Amino acid sequence: MTQAERQQWDVVVVGAGGxxxxxxxxAREQGARTAxxxxxxxxxxxxVMAEGGIAASMGNANPGDNWQVHFRDTMRxxxxxxxxxxxxxxxxxxxxxxxxxxxxxxLFDRTKDGRISQRNFGGHxxxxxxxVGDRTGLELIRTxxxxxxxxxxxxxxRFGDYEARLKVFQECTVTRVLKDxxxxxxxxxxxxxxxxxxxxxxxxxxxxxxGIGKSFKVTSNSWEYTGDGxxxxxxxGAPLVNMEFVQFHPTGMVWPPSVKGILVTESVRGxxxxxxxxxxKRFMFDYIPxxxxxxxxxxxxxxxxxxEDPDNNRRPPELLPRDEVARAINSEVKAGRGSPHGGVxxxxxxxMPAEVIRRRLxxxxxxxxxxxxxDITAEPxxxxxxxxxxxxxxxxxxxxxxxxxxxxxxxxxxVAGGMHGSNRLGGNSLSDLLVFGRRAxxxxxxxxxxxxxARPAVADAQVAAAAEEALRPFxxxxxxxxxxxxxxxxxxxxxxxxxxxxxGIIRREEEMKQALRTLGELRxxxxxxxxxxxxxxxxxxxxxxxxxxxxxxxxxxxxxxxxRTESRGGHTREDYPDMERDWRRVNLLCRLADPDAxxxxxxxxxxxxxxxxxxxxxxxxxxxxxxxxxxxxxYE
Amino acid sequence: MTTYDASFRVWRxxxxxxxxxxxxxxxxxxxxxxxxxxxxxxxxxxxxxVRWNCKAGKCGSCSAEINGRPxxxxxTRMSVFSRDEVITVTPxxxxxxxxxxxxxxxxxxxxxxxxxxxxxPPGVAPGDYRMRQEDVDRPQEFRKCIxxxxxxxxxxxxxxxxxNKAAFAGPRFLMRIAELDMHPLDAAEEAGxxxxxxxxxxxxxxxxxxxKCCTEVCxxxxxxxxxxxxxxxxxxxxxxxxxxxxxxxxIGRRRP
Ligand SMILES: Cc1cc2nc3c(=O)[nH]c(=O)nc-3n(C[C@H](O)[C@H](O)[C@H](O)COP(=O)(O)OP(=O)(O)OC[C@H]3O[C@@H](n4cnc5c(N)ncnc54)[C@H](O)[C@@H]3O)c2cc1C
Ligand code: SF4
Ligand code: SF4
Ligand code: FES
Numbered sequence: 001m002t003q004a005e006r007q008q009w010d011v012v013v014v015g016a017g018g019x020x021x022x023x024x025x026x027a028r029e030q031g032a033r034t035a036x037x038x039x040x041x042x043x044x045x046x047x048v049m050a051e052g053g054i055a056a057s058m059g060n061a062n063p064g065d066n067w068q069v070h071f072r073d074t075m076r077x078x079x080x081x082x083x084x085x086x087x088x089x090x091x092x093x094x095x096x097x098x099x100x101x102x103x104x105x106x107l108f109d110r111t112k113d114g115r116i117s118q119r120n121f122g123g124h125x126x127x128x129x130x131x132v133g134d135r136t137g138l139e140l141i142r143t144x145x146x147x148x149x150x151x152x153x154x155x156x157x158r159f160g161d162y163e164a165r166l167k168v169f170q171e172c173t174v175t176r177v178l179k180d181x182x183x184x185x186x187x188x189x190x191x192x193x194x195x196x197x198x199x200x201x202x203x204x205x206x207x208x209x210x211g212i213g214k215s216f217k218v219t220s221n222s223w224e225y226t227g228d229g230x231x232x233x234x235x236x237g238a239p240l241v242n243m244e245f246v247q248f249h250p251t252g253m254v255w256p257p258s259v260k261g262i263l264v265t266e267s268v269r270g271x272x273x274x275x276x277x278x279x280x281k282r283f284m285f286d287y288i289p290x291x292x293x294x295x296x297x298x299x300x301x302x303x304x305x306x307x308e309d310p311d312n313n314r315r316p317p318e319l320l321p322r323d324e325v326a327r328a329i330n331s332e333v334k335a336g337r338g339s340p341h342g343g344v345x346x347x348x349x350x351x352m353p354a355e356v357i358r359r360r361l362x363x364x365x366x367x368x369x370x371x372x373x374x375d376i377t378a379e380p381x382x383x384x385x386x387x388x389x390x391x392x393x394x395x396x397x398x399x400x401x402x403x404x405x406x407x408x409x410x411x412x413x414x415v416a417g418g419m420h421g422s423n424r425l426g427g428n429s430l431s432d433l434l435v436f437g438r439r440a441x442x443x444x445x446x447x448x449x450x451x452x453x454a455r456p457a458v459a460d461a462q463v464a465a466a467a468e469e470a471l472r473p474f475x476x477x478x479x480x481x482x483x484x485x486x487x488x489x490x491x492x493x494x495x496x497x498x499x500x501x502x503x504g505i506i507r508r509e510e511e512m513k514q515a516l517r518t519l520g521e522l523r524x525x526x527x528x529x530x531x532x533x534x535x536x537x538x539x540x541x542x543x544x545x546x547x548x549x550x551x552x553x554x555x556x557x558x559x560x561x562x563x564r565t566e567s568r569g570g571h572t573r574e575d576y577p578d579m580e581r582d583w584r585r586v587n588l589l590c591r592l593a594d595p596d597a598x599x600x601x602x603x604x605x606x607x608x609x610x611x612x613x614x615x616x617x618x619x620x621x622x623x624x625x626x627x628x629x630x631x632x633x634x635y636e
Numbered sequence: 637m638t639t640y641d642a643s644f645r646v647w648r649x650x651x652x653x654x655x656x657x658x659x660x661x662x663x664x665x666x667x668x669x670x671x672x673x674x675x676x677x678x679x680x681x682x683x684x685x686v687r688w689n690c691k692a693g694k695c696g697s698c699s700a701e702i703n704g705r706p707x708x709x710x711x712t713r714m715s716v717f718s719r720d721e722v723i724t725v726t727p728x729x730x731x732x733x734x735x736x737x738x739x740x741x742x743x744x745x746x747x748x749x750x751x752x753x754x755x756x757p758p759g760v761a762p763g764d765y766r767m768r769q770e771d772v773d774r775p776q777e778f779r780k781c782i783x784x785x786x787x788x789x790x791x792x793x794x795x796x797x798x799x800n801k802a803a804f805a806g807p808r809f810l811m812r813i814a815e816l817d818m819h820p821l822d823a824a825e826e827a828g829x830x831x832x833x834x835x836x837x838x839x840x841x842x843x844x845x846x847x848k849c850c851t852e853v854c855x856x857x858x859x860x861x862x863x864x865x866x867x868x869x870x871x872x873x874x875x876x877x878x879x880x881x882x883x884x885x886x887i888g889r890r891r892p
Contacts, residue, residue: 041687042745043783044695058763099762105754105819107772107779114766132776138694139779150753162749193734222689256666262692367692370711372666489678533683536650537735540682 004188004197004463009035010448011441012187012202014174014229017045018137018433019413019440020208021144022097026441027206028151028166032448034441035200036148037169037189039224043145046210046222047433050137051265051363053119053129054434055427056094060111061118061127062310067091068619069125074428075620076291077123077321078391078421079569080584080628081242084612085398086419090428090435097434098130104150106143108132120270123321123425126310134265134363140430169200174228175545176466177205177236177409180456184236184408188466192542195535197467203455204444206410207233207394207403208437212246212557215550216387217493217500220252220263226546227553229415233394234552238403239589239605241417243392243553244560245570247424248505250325252386254343259371261386264346264364266426268381269318271360272307273348275329276380277337283344284317287328291627292320323423323569326385330505333384343384349377385505389424391570392556393417395589401440408447408456412440422569473544476530485530488544495522495550503558508574512562519558520600523551555602556590563588563604581630585609639664640719644672647726648684650735656724663714669725670698670709673737685736693855696784700737701726706786706853728789744785747805751812752834755823771820778815778864780856781808787850787860793843804840807850807860813839814864835868844869 011027013020016038027034038045057070071091075082098116102108108130109117118127132139152162159165169189176188178199186201209229213221230240251264269275277283288296296317297303303316318325329344339345348357354377358365361376368374368381394411395404396418403409413433420428476485502515526547531540566580567573585608593603611633617625625634642663645656661675670688677684688698691710698709703717703724717723731739788806789795805813816822817831824831835841846869848861858864 040689040695040697041741044689044697046689048695048782049690049692096762099765102765103756103762105756105816105822107767107776107819109776110767110769110772114768117769132779135694135780138782142779142781146753149749152749153753156749193738222691222695224689257664258667258671259692363694370693370713371668487678487682489682493678531682537685537738538683539677539685 004199004467006199006201006458007035009033009200009202011035011204011206011444012037012200013206013208013441014187014232015045015208015210015413015415016042016168016170017047017208017210017413018140018144018430019415019437020045020206021141021148022434022437023206023208023412023441023444024166025144025147025151026438027445030442030445030449032204032445033165035167035169035202037172037174037187037200039173039192040171042168042170043141045141046224047137047430048141049220049222049263050140050430051134051263052121052267052270053131053136053427054094054098054140054430055121055124055128055425056098056130056431057091057126057128058095058098058116058118058130060115065126065128070094070128071616072619073124074425075421077423077425077428079423079579080421081568082421083398083418083609084616086436087421088616089398089439090419090432093435094431097431097438101140101143104143104147106139108139119267120315120319121426122266122269122319122325124427129270129427131267134267134361136430173542173545174232175470176462177232178458178462178466179236179406180459182407183456184406185456186458188463190470193537195538195541197470199458199463201458202448203408203451204410204448205408206401206412206440206444207415208411208413208440209415211390211414212550212553213387213390215495215499215554215557216504217496218252218261218385219387220249220261221387227549228546229411230393230556231549231552233403233406233409233411233415234556234590234592236406236409237592238406238409239395239591240392240556241395241587241589242422242560243390243417243556243590244564244588245391245422246387246557247322247389247391247570248326248385249388250322250329250385251346251383252388253372254339254382254384255341255372262367262371263386263388264381264383265361266322268346268348268361268364271348272351273318273346274316274351275318275325276345276347277332278339279337282318283332283337284320284325284328287324287331288317288320289324292324296320321423321425323572326505327572329383329385339382341382343382345380346383347380349379354378387500389429390414391417391420391422391424392560399439400443401436402443410440410444412436422571470545473529473531473541476528486525486528488529488531488540488547491522491526491529491547492543492550495519495547495554498522499554499557503554503561506572506574507561509562512558515558516555516562516600519551519555523601526551552592552601555600559600559602559604560588560590581628584628584630585633642672642714642719643722644676645722645724646673646676646684646737648681648736649733651733654733656726667714668710669702669712669714669723672714673709673725685734685738687738694782696782696855699728699784699786699789701728701789706789708784708786708855711855728785730789730795731785741785743801744783744788744806744808747809748812750805751809751816751839752824752829752831754816754819755827755829757821757823758826760821765821767820774863775815775818777858778811780858781811782856783808784855786853786855790849790853792847792849793840800840800843804843807844807865810835810839810841810844810868811858811860811864814868817868832868841865841869
């Protein structure tokens with residue numbers, strides 16, 4: 001049997017992005033001995049890629065802003081499907097979480113009077129995104145990373161050991177959350193460098209693993225986004241919610257093929273960039289949906305005036321929520337009005353002087369210049385939708401970030417569901433990471449402390465089973481000596497193509513059924529995925545293990561998408577194009593049914609969401625609410 | 637769309653040793669070196685070890701040496717090479733190899749921990765921080781750093797001099813000291829910490845002889861030498877020879 005070293009911690013945080021690091025800081029400050037574990041090097045998590053900014057109603061750019069307005073925008077963006085208590089907490093606490101970053105050394109761009117500058121973004125009524133050029137995520141992650149280092153320096157002073165109370169296990173992967181009698185007892189992990197197995201025993205495990213984009217072919221996401229946390233939760237018995245809602249960002253690069261999907265930040269539009277089709281027309285004016293009609297400009301002139309005078313003009317429709325813009329682009333391309341490489345044109349070159357573009361959008365300038373030979377100060381970019389974010393995730397209690405039904409398990413950040421409803425507004429993720437990362441760290445530390453000495457144990461048998469599962473790809477290679485083992489890279493490519501083509505931005509019943517059949521086949525073939533070589537830093541092996549997670553999560557997306565017979569936010573059905581008020585209250589929970597079944601591992605459950613608290617409902621006009629809420633809800 | 641076959645030589649091996657291995661591999665329009673490495677993984681060498689994350693020049697994971705020059709693989713277009721050129725990809729030389737193109741970069745994380753952190757100004761509540769853009773411009777330039785460690789790899793002070801590693805933080809972390817030193821609200825001085833001095837005395841600023849090699853390889857085009865190291869040196873020197881400070885140091889602090 002494989003030996004696995006064991007270590008004891010109070011809180012284990014899986015993930016070192018914004019959510020994980022904020023959770024770890026909080027848990028450690030609460031006095032919990034905290035371990036952070038992440039697949040990449042410390043400071044490289046996906047959060048580093050975030051560009052545009054972090055949404056918080058500090059009111060620095062427009063004093064009219066406050067948490068209520070932010071809450072309203074978030075609910076509208078999510079088409080009222082949001083777990084409203086999360087949206088409320090998020091809107092209330094985001095400013096404090098941003099200000100706190102400054103006390104840890106963050107340097108945001110400034111307003112004239114020296115406060116944090118805030119920029120416009122789609123769906124936000126006021127300029128609300130704190131930012132640093134177009135590299136806000138880097139600033140966020142570096143600040144949190146450096147805060148962790150400063151806590152470690154304190155511990156070094158006090159205990160003579162940097163890692164006495166807070167340790168980062170970098171380039172390690174968790175493959176199982178372990179349980180004892182229904183409660184969390186730890187995590188089973190391998191070190192990527194050596195392939196060595198180890199167990200972190202802890203009563204609290206926080207999942208902060210980010211998203212699932214690597215199940216799609218065209219995506220802005222990094223290799224880490226294999227849905228691990230989603231799968232770990234399912235396998236540990238916790239349900240996922242809202243999995244049908246996947247955000248396709250309207251503007252990804254489309255050319256050359258090797259960079260297809262890489263993000264073009266929304267700030268390009270927030271700062272004045274416009275979308276045009278091959279006829280040179282600003283087509284977004286034709287795509288303003290009824291629910292947003294009063295809030296957006298009807299003429300180009302009005303839209304243009306808004307940048308200077310937002311109080312007396314309405315915003316241009318390029319700044320509609322992402323789902324609307326992505327669908328519009330999709331339709332234009334389909335109608336034959338696309339750009340040469342199958343996107344549309346996004347132009348800043350005719351809107352701002354070259355020097356302003358280079359200053360405000362430095363990474364975009366660089367990215368297009370280096371990767372596509374396009375000078376965005378002189379010519380338009382070509383852009384098209386790219387899989388960007390998953391709204392769905394682990395179902396959690398709003399206040400504590402505790403996963404439903406599994407004591408000791410928590411989830412925060414992109415891996416958690418509910419906060420963004422059917423569609424996330426730009427900038428609301430980074431703030432979400434901080435608000436709920438902190439809350440998760442707090443609850444996890446308190447729960448661990450509350451247990452005293454009565455901690456759940458890790459049984460040897462569970463460790464052995466996890467080790468065997470992790471070694472299967474090597475066994476599969478041996479077993480296939482006669483036949484040929486499946487190549488994990490090929491399986492991954494087929495999975496990505498399937499999700500992209502059949503469960504993508506526009507969905508149809510037949511295609512999703514086909515996707516489920518294909519996923520079933522891929523699952524069977526994945527059992528035969530074999531890898532060569534040894535366990536030291538072996539990417540083929542890592543991928544073979546990640547496939548389990550991607551297949552589970554993809555099935556959740558496909559099943560929930562097939563079930564929801566309406567269109568809302570990030571879920572668009574060609575066969576059910578309208579938003580149905582009756583569906584608003586319905587959440588689809590995904591649970592693990594039978595992990596070994598060839599035909600589907602996921603069972604769906606319909607639940608009704610809690611009614612929105614009356615004082616929060618009162619923040620909206622009745623005329624607006626009738627567009628979203630069913631008759632009975634209005635009079636409750 | 638045009639396609640051709642390129643000749644690649646990739647270092648393969650581990651702590652026990654290794655060598656360059658030849659591959660012939662397809663290249664398509666617009667691709668970068670990292671695409672080619674991925675194609676090798678998917679078709680010829682499934683266990684070829686390489687670090688990467690974002691494939692967009694934002695995370696600083698995919699550092700390697702391409703034809704001997706430290707670069708990000710995801711930001712190196714194949715079109716910068718001629719079609720008949722042999723492209724050699726090797727791991728960062730200044731750090732110990734783990735496997736193939738992956739090196740042990742823990743040196744950098746150790747150095748990061750040794751730099752004293754930001755000291756918040758006492759009595760300023762969160763939300764009350766006020767700074768002018770002109771004053772944050774300079775430290776912001778350094779905060780563009782994606783920690784690719786290419787500058788650390790290229791700096792001759794440590795590149796072939798393992799023995800200097802203990803005493804020298806490297807350009808990235810000397811720059812971090814400069815950044816904190818230029819932070820408009822950092823209260824280190826009030827707390828009795830002289831950052832310039834620690835740069836000189838504890839982090840090896842004196843080893844740097846301003847060759848600017850670090851600046852040349854920085855993918856973020858940060859002017860490491862001109863904007864961080866030289867000003868830090870000038871000020872450290874100022875401090876050192878300011879007789880009053882010198883006297884104060886003599887009296888206040890005894891170093892072994
Ligand atoms: C290009 C781009 C630009 C964006 N711009 C913005 C923006 O401007 N504003 C905004 O609000 N949002 C933005 N987003 C979205 C936002 O960046 C992400 O949603 C957010 O960063 C996710 O953070 P996280 O903390 O949940 O996870 P991540 O930062 O992704 O971190 C996940 C962590 O989990 C670890 N992990 C995963 N699986 C395992 C495992 N099995 N074992 C161990 N560790 C594991 C990873 O290694 C990583 O450390 C952007 C996204 C992209 C792709
Ligand atoms: S300028 Fe200094 S730090 Fe930079 S490479 Fe030269 S010696 Fe090293
Ligand atoms: S300063 Fe430049 S070269 Fe050095 S680590 Fe940072 S980004 Fe890389
Ligand atoms: S993969 Fe992120 S910089 Fe190259």
